[in-house]
Amino acid sequence: MIELSPDAFRAVTPLFDGVDHSIALVHAVIEGSSPGRVFADRVDAPSCAYLVHEGAFHYVGGNAAHRGFHQAMLSLIFDDVLCWREEQELVLFAFSDAWREKLDGLLGARSAKRIHRRMFAFSPPRFQAHAGWRERLPEGIRLRNIDEQLAERSADFRPLVDPGTKRFGVCVMVGGEIASVCSAVAVARGEAEIDIHTVQKHRRHGYAMLAACAFIEESLARGLTPNWSCWPERQASCALAKKLGFESKPDVPAHLLSEAHVIG
Numbered sequence: 001m002i003e004l005s006p007d008a009f010r011a012v013t014p015l016f017d018g019v020d021h022s023i024a025l026v027h028a029v030i031e032g033s034s035p036g037r038v039f040a041d042r043v044d045a046p047s048c049a050y051l052v053h054e055g056a057f058h059y060v061g062g063n064a065a066h067r068g069f070h071q072a073m074l075s076l077i078f079d080d081v082l083c084w085r086e087e088q089e090l091v092l093f094a095f096s097d098a099w100r101e102k103l104d105g106l107l108g109a110r111s112a113k114r115i116h117r118r119m120f121a122f123s124p125p126r127f128q129a130h131a132g133w134r135e136r137l138p139e140g141i142r143l144r145n146i147d148e149q150l151a152e153r154s155a156d157f158r159p160l161v162d163p164g165t166k167r168f169g170v171c172v173m174v175g176g177e178i179a180s181v182c183s184a185v186a187v188a189r190g191e192a193e194i195d196i197h198t199v200q201k202h203r204r205h206g207y208a209m210l211a212a213c214a215f216i217e218e219s220l221a222r223g224l225t226p227n228w229s230c231w232p233e234r235q236a237s238c239a240l241a242k243k244l245g246f247e248s249k250p251d252v253p254a255h256l257l258s259e260a261h262v263i264g
Contacts, residue, residue, distance in 0.1 A: 001039050001040070001041060001050070001069060001073065001075075001076060002039065002040055002041070002042065002043060003037060003038070003039050004038045004039065004040055004043065006032055008038075008043060009029065009030045009031075009032065009038045010031075011044065011045070011046055012030065012038055012046055012049035012051070012062075013027075015047075015048070015049045016030065016049070016051070016059070016061050016095070019061070020252075021095075021117075021119055021229070021252050022057070022059065022093060022193075022229075023188065023191050023227070024184075024186040024187055024188045024189060024191040024192060024193040024227060025053045025057060025059075025185070025186045025188075025193055026051060026059055026188075027189045028053070028166070028186035028187060028188040029051055029053050030051070030188075031188055033164060033165050033166045033186070033187060033188060034053060034054060034165065034186045034188075035054040036051060036052050036053045036054055038052070039072075039073075041062075041066060041068070041069050041072075047062050047066060048061070048062035048063050048066045048069040049061050049062050052081070056089055056090045056091055057090075058077075058081075058090050058091065058092045058093065059092070059093050059094070059095070060092065060093075060094050060099055064094075064096060064099040064102045065098075065102075070102070070106055077090070077092075077257065078110070088258060089257065089258040090256075090257050091115070091117075091254050091255070092107075092112075092254060092255045092256075092257065093117075093252065094253075094254075100253055103255050107255055107257065110257065112255045112256060113256040114253060114255060114256075115231075115253075115254050115255070115256045116251035116253055116254065117230075117231065117251060117252045117254055118229060118230050118231065118232050118234075118238060118248075119228075119229050119249040119251065119252055120228040120229065120241045120242075120246035120248060120249060121246065121247045121249050122216075122225055122226050122227065122228070122245070122246055122247075123245045124220075124245075125245075126244075126245030126246075126247070127216060127244060128245075129245065130213055130244070130245070133213050134213075137210070140174065140175065141173070141174060141207075141210070142172075142173050143170055143171070143172060143210065143211075143214045144171055145168070145169070145170050145218070146160040146161060146169040146170065146181070146183065147161060148161050150171070150178070153178075154178075157169070165187070166184075166187035166188070167183065167184045167185070167186070167187055168184055168187075168218060169181055169182060169183025169215070170182055170183070170211055170214040170215050170218060171211060172202075172207040172210050172214075174202060174207075177199075178199070179198065179199055179202035179205075179207045180196070180197070180198040180199070180202060180207035180208050180210070181196070181198075182195070182196045182208070182211035182212045182214065182215035183196075183215070184224075187224065190223065190224060190225060191224060191225050191226075191227050192219045192222075192224040192225070192226050192227065193227050193229075194215065194226055194228050196208055196211060196212060196215075196237075196240075198211075208240055209243065212244055213244070228244075228246045229252075232251065
């Protein structure tokens with residue numbers, strides 16, 4: 001297995017063309033608008049690839065029958081990635097049943113846990129039910145795009161104002177305080193992957209709904225399709241997605257690896 005240099009990431013594009021989930025997350029790394037690492041069986045015309053998006057999401061694609069790649073991948077995961085992560089945990093996604101079954105066997109001895117990611121598809125007609133929502137903003141509440149001035153208040157906002165990332169975000173302000181933020185964690189292939197967070201003391205006031213509505217409108221204005229996914233146990237997130245007009249899709253399987261699997 002070879003770690004590709006960023007200028008060679010596009011060599012693995014054919015292995016991830018046509019994937020049915022995580023489109024923005026995967027292709028933002030390949031296109032260079034999101035930090036990440038890419039490994040392949042060879043530099044020219046690779047047949048297998050292992051892609052790491054910043055954070056804990058990992059993806060494998062290509063030929064699921066490549067035995068040499070299997071062993072190299074295990075070494076990468078357990079001798080490199082998990083050992084050096086501050087939080088020794090990662091989630092590994094595949095895009096075919098062949099790869100998922102292969103991962104069951106390869107990771108079974110490490111007690112990797114099968115989990116599922118809940119996926120949603122955006123429905124423009126359903127979102128139109130919220131037309132005119134800006135006219136109903138509570139008094140003292142205003143919306144604001146994340147800009148350079150706000151980025152000076154939080155380092156987490158810096159990527160949202162860097163044109164190279166293609167990312168953007170909006171926030172709900174209560175007075176001069178940021179109450180809720182909805183942003184694109186990755187943008188690629190015409191999709192914007194949503195990330196949303198509301199400050200604890202401002203929850204249960206509908207601010208996440210307002211931030212999400214503003215973000216969706218901004219996405220559409222940019223010619224992007226907003227994408228929503230979350231863990232099944234995040235019931236509030238699932239409910240908000242449906243309220244916004246997102247439609248449920250089949251859950252996507254994944255493998256959870258944690259510190260216990262490194263030392264177990």
